[in-house]
Amino acid sequence: MHPPDADVVLVRHGEVGVKSEQVRRKMETRLAENLRAMLDARGLDGTVEQRRNRLFVHTDDPEGVTDAAADTFGVVSASPAAVVDPTLDAIGDALSAATEAHYDGGSFAVDARRAGPADAHPFASTDIESEGGSAVWGAIESLGREPTVDLEDPEFRLFVECRAEEAYVFLEKRAGPAGMPLGTQRPVVALLSGGIDSPVAAWKLMRRGCPVVPVYVDLGDYGGPDHRARALATVETLAAYAPTEPMDAHVVDAGPVVAALAEEMGDLRMLSLRRFMLAAAEAVAEDEGCVGVVTGEAVGQKSSQTAANLAVTDAVATLPVHRPNLALDKTEITELARDIGTFEDSTIDAGCNRVAPELPETDASLSALRAAEPEDLFERARDRASEREVVAIES
Numbered sequence: 001m002h003p004p005d006a007d008v009v010l011v012r013h014g015e016v017g018v019k020s021e022q023v024r025r026k027m028e029t030r031l032a033e034n035l036r037a038m039l040d041a042r043g044l045d046g047t048v049e050q051r052r053n054r055l056f057v058h059t060d061d062p063e064g065v066t067d068a069a070a071d072t073f074g075v076v077s078a079s080p081a082a083v084v085d086p087t088l089d090a091i092g093d094a095l096s097a098a099t100e101a102h103y104d105g106g107s108f109a110v111d112a113r114r115a116g117p118a119d120a121h122p123f124a125s126t127d128i129e130s131e132g133g134s135a136v137w138g139a140i141e142s143l144g145r146e147p148t149v150d151l152e153d154p155e156f157r158l159f160v161e162c163r164a165e166e167a168y169v170f171l172e173k174r175a176g177p178a179g180m181p182l183g184t185q186r187p188v189v190a191l192l193s194g195g196i197d198s199p200v201a202a203w204k205l206m207r208r209g210c211p212v213v214p215v216y217v218d219l220g221d222y223g224g225p226d227h228r229a230r231a232l233a234t235v236e237t238l239a240a241y242a243p244t245e246p247m248d249a250h251v252v253d254a255g256p257v258v259a260a261l262a263e264e265m266g267d268l269r270m271l272s273l274r275r276f277m278l279a280a281a282e283a284v285a286e287d288e289g290c291v292g293v294v295t296g297e298a299v300g301q302k303s304s305q306t307a308a309n310l311a312v313t314d315a316v317a318t319l320p321v322h323r324p325n326l327a328l329d330k331t332e333i334t335e336l337a338r339d340i341g342t343f344e345d346s347t348i349d350a351g352c353n354r355v356a357p358e359l360p361e362t363d364a365s366l367s368a369l370r371a372a373e374p375e376d377l378f379e380r381a382r383d384r385a386s387e388r389e390v391v392a393i394e395s
């Protein structure tokens, strides 16, 4: 929702602002580049102006640009705003116009702040609130409604940000993902199965600035017909958040290995399969310059994810294995998947559970697992990874 004549979007970031001057400037520049790329990817016109602690996008499509900013990692919130002279009269007029255009009943409040030198304006922010409040009051009466003020929890809130040169009037602070600008960290491999959890985990690392290199392990006959399509669909959804980063999917064909594990191993086979996946992911990480692997696992969610079993899975890895879902409940992960847009892709029925044994081990020991799994498992993982297929994904 934006005031009439809105032609700028105020874009706020968070943690970037607490960095040292040098790092902050670098990160703000990166954020501006990422936002420009997001606008290009969506075919939106807008000129991104970088000022200290803020980005301003000048545009004739304030709604589209606000949505794009709200999907850009590092952005805390974005507001489509009208720009007016920094005078009480001009601000009052803009508040009246916004009220006439959007007021739909209920209580209201004006929330104002002033930025810049103390002597920049001959009035305080409380003056903007009281005079602006009178203007809104009058506009509501002119609509034939009865105005009421509720400063704590109004149904209609108007914001004013008054700077030395100009003032901004806006009606919302649309929440962004927050986090850090993508590309401000080294990349990690994301083991993406296409299930609900792993795209959320990958998204969380992206949100902290890490580009991800998606790796999907094709389970062959044990995967189900739509397993690969489901995984690639989640990669496409994630790629839309990363217009500056290539997100091509690396597909490792593990069909014969999975078949051998299913036929030759008993209760421990899921753990050997996980270890195979981590070893393959590490081989890709080495080729692609990645510094970690992210998975969707959460403690206790499945038998292969008990605290004990995660320990034996991890023992194969030399890179850190990041599990940002580790302490989340399934309902929390599912809610996030809905928010970021991967839930629909992940719930395509892919019929992919057949590899699990009837009674999987939940308290595996590393020595028992090593004794049971094929000796050449990790050699095969590296070999399969070196033969991987790279599937182009449009962002």
Ligand SMILES: Nc1ncnc2c1ncn2[C@@H]1O[C@H](COP(=O)(O)OP(=O)(O)OP(=O)(O)O)[C@@H](O)[C@H]1O
Binding pocket: 191, 192, 193, 194, 195, 196, 197, 198, 199, 215, 216, 217, 218, 219, 277, 294, 295, 296, 297, 302
């Ligand atoms: N076929 C696969 N390709 C790539 N990674 C996979 C695959 N299967 C599992 N993983 C990785 O191992 C983790 C645990 O596997 P699990 O069997 O719980 O996956 P899932 O339930 O099929 O999918 P998800 O965990 O994404 O909901 C996944 O979160 C993912 O990171």
